[in-house]
Amino acid sequence: MITAGRIVRLAEFDRAEVHFYVDGHRCSALAGDTVLTAMLASGHVLRKSEFGAEPRAGFCLMGACQDCWVWQDEGPRLRACSTLLGEGMRLRTMPSESWL
Structure with a gap:
């Protein structure tokens, strides 16, 4: 189990806990987090590059660069930086x- 995240929450711990799954692993974040924040704080990368095996973690953080696409189990992809968890x-x- 991954416990250390790529980003670390320094403040705002008083929001409700929200549970979600990444590749079948149960994770938790706080209500109001974006998918990107939740995944990176849980220790996950967002995805691998389509041009190689390098992990991606978002780039612009405002929905312009399209580096933060992730997929839902149901199929449709979403922008992790601008989608609330x-x-x-x-x-x-x-x-x-x-x-594919």
Whole structure:
């Protein structure tokens, strides 16, 4: 289990806890976090580059560069930096093979 995140929360601990899944692993974050914040604070990368095996963690953090795409278990992808995390979200760092 990954416990150290790529980003660390320094303040604002009084929000409700929200649970979500990344590649089948249960994680938690705080209500109001974006998907990007939640995934990186949980120790996950957002995805691997489509041009190599390098992990991606977002770039512009405002929805312009498209470096933060992640996939939902249901199939559609979303921009992690501009999507609020929802209770029970099931996210993937790679698209399902059935979508390729």
